Amino acid sequence: MVDPRIQVRNLSIAYGNRRVLEDVTLDVHANEILGIIGPANSGKTSFLNAINRMDKMRPDMRITGSILINGIDTRAWRNLYALRRRIGVVFPLPVGLPLTVYDNVALAPRLAGTAGSREDLDERVERCLRRAALWDEVKDRLHHLGSLLSGGQQQRLTIARALSQSPEILMLDEFSIAVDPVTTMRIEEALKTLKTEMTIILVTNLVQQAHRLADRTAFFLNGALVEVGVTEPMFHGQTRDPRTSDYIEGKFG
Amino acid sequence: MFEATSVNHHNDRVQKQVKILFGIMLALLIIPMVVIVATLLIKGSPIVNLSFIFEDPKDGMTAGGIFPALLGTIWLVAVSLLASVPLGVAAAIYLSEYAPDNLLTRLIHLATINLAGVPSIVHALFGVGAFVVFFRFGTSILAASLTLAIMTLPVVIVSSWEALQSVPRSFREACWNMGATRWQTIWHVVLPNAITGILTGVILQVSRAAGETAPIMFTGAAMFLPFLPNSVFDQTMALALHLFVVATQVPNVPESLPFGVALVLVGIVLLMNSVAIWIRLRLRRKKKW
Numbered sequence: 036m037v038d039p040r041i042q043v044r045n046l047s048i049a050y051g052n053r054r055v056l057e058d059v060t061l062d063v064h065a066n067e068i069l070g071i072i073g074p075a076n077s078g079k080t081s082f083l084n085a086i087n088r089m090d091k092m093r094p095d096m097r098i099t100g101s102i103l104i105n106g107i108d109t110r111a112w113r114n115l116y117a118l119r120r121r122i123g124v125v126f127p128l129p130v131g132l133p134l135t136v137y138d139n140v141a142l143a144p145r146l147a148g149t150a151g152s153r154e155d156l157d158e159r160v161e162r163c164l165r166r167a168a169l170w171d172e173v174k175d176r177l178h179h180l181g182s183l184l185s186g187g188q189q190q191r192l193t194i195a196r197a198l199s200q201s202p203e204i205l206m207l208d209e210f211s212i213a214v215d216p217v218t219t220m221r222i223e224e225a226l227k228t229l230k231t232e233m234t235i236i237l238v239t240n241l242v243q244q245a246h247r248l249a250d251r252t253a254f255f256l257n258g259a260l261v262e263v264g265v266t267e268p269m270f271h272g273q274t275r276d277p278r279t280s281d282y283i284e285g286k287f288g
Numbered sequence: 289m290f291e292a293t294s295v296n297h298h299n300d301r302v303q304k305q306v307k308i309l310f311g312i313m314l315a316l317l318i319i320p321m322v323v324i325v326a327t328l329l330i331k332g333s334p335i336v337n338l339s340f341i342f343e344d345p346k347d348g349m350t351a352g353g354i355f356p357a358l359l360g361t362i363w364l365v366a367v368s369l370l371a372s373v374p375l376g377v378a379a380a381i382y383l384s385e386y387a388p389d390n391l392l393t394r395l396i397h398l399a400t401i402n403l404a405g406v407p408s409i410v411h412a413l414f415g416v417g418a419f420v421v422f423f424r425f426g427t428s429i430l431a432a433s434l435t436l437a438i439m440t441l442p443v444v445i446v447s448s449w450e451a452l453q454s455v456p457r458s459f460r461e462a463c464w465n466m467g468a469t470r471w472q473t474i475w476h477v478v479l480p481n482a483i484t485g486i487l488t489g490v491i492l493q494v495s496r497a498a499g500e501t502a503p504i505m506f507t508g509a510a511m512f513l514p515f516l517p518n519s520v521f522d523q524t525m526a527l528a529l530h531l532f533v534v535a536t537q538v539p540n541v542p543e544s545l546p547f548g549v550a551l552v553l554v555g556i557v558l559l560m561n562s563v564a565i566w567i568r569l570r571l572r573r574k575k576k577w
Binding site for chain 1 (some may be wrong): 388389456458459461462463464465466467468469470472476477480481
């Protein structure tokens, strides 16, 4: 029994007159990892921005079509801030806000007014850092600047921050671009655990990462969704469109 | 294989000539500054002591101290800051964080930069028309301070805008994506990281406000007053104007007096700049990215 957590219907995105995504229709199921692969400029990041309704923050971004989360159209959400609090986002380059490690994780709950007592917040910060596989490395310097951590640690800090509001959906945009292979593996292990609690959308430039992690994989090309399907068969040549297998085999892109 | 060619020799020669030429230019710049400060120190320092700073002028301003003028300058600068900083920073925040990037906002930005180049006498005349006459503040600290504020506003806006723009866009997007409002993002993330740049702009304007004579001459500063100002509706003396007066308008002033006044004025500006640098260093130690 599939439980569609996100339903995207005929989604098109444009910045000004530049169309970056055309007529995408796909579902994201609860507690799955949906991998999104495709070459640069294929509309992957814009797809994530649309789910988070970032068009409200960027005057030039226009969205048509509909996105339903838990069956409710995001255009009908009265409070988009509440919507965004239920979606955690991780960017390609770690965005270590110039705050302490602790404050980086505590920022979102504090802004949302859900920080609670000091003990609650301490516990929440520790839990998020543990789930992002960072706790052991930073537990002795929680009150040092987060932006002084190494790149790989900062990226895990970003993940801890994305988890700080116990999101239902976690979106990662090419998180391993600036991260060493060991850290990448640790984050991938963490994601496999997180999947039991939330729905994950993983945009990745590494085809093999999608293969390792994703239950289903979507292939974007030049602003269009070429196909979406269960990962294993797709990676064994059972694609509906020859371009997908070409891309997976590294023939272009 | 590693022998220098004639082109290498040529490049090397040019590089050395450029270095010497630019060094000479730097020296040419520094010499006048050193001469000014040295002259002020040599001719002014004998007269500057505690009683010079804390006493009233005497004998038709040919003797005594400068306290009313010093106090007046502090009044003028403080009130003008109270007006220009909140207004300027708020305008910069709107331009940088809220306004869409379109032709209108670019025109406003350009106009603001141009406004910064308007001669101070023009601001002075505007101040007379607007504050002294139209708002009926009379010639007062308030009118003079607001005139100074109008004069300094463009630079406060532009420097604050630049400081805000220097905060990486990714910080804002990270914040928006966690469900923060624009204002929360500005207050908790953008402003703390822009504050050093904003302060720099403000402090530079403090120095300018303290040194300008034209904008306050017709709007609130007096050559000589027998009393200290009690409120912003009083007139006041001011250091910059006092310097002009004792240097050119009063006969039989001992030579050291104008130099003493100038030394105090330069000293105040230097002091404020040092405070600004100190604050910047302290804030920067806490914020790194």
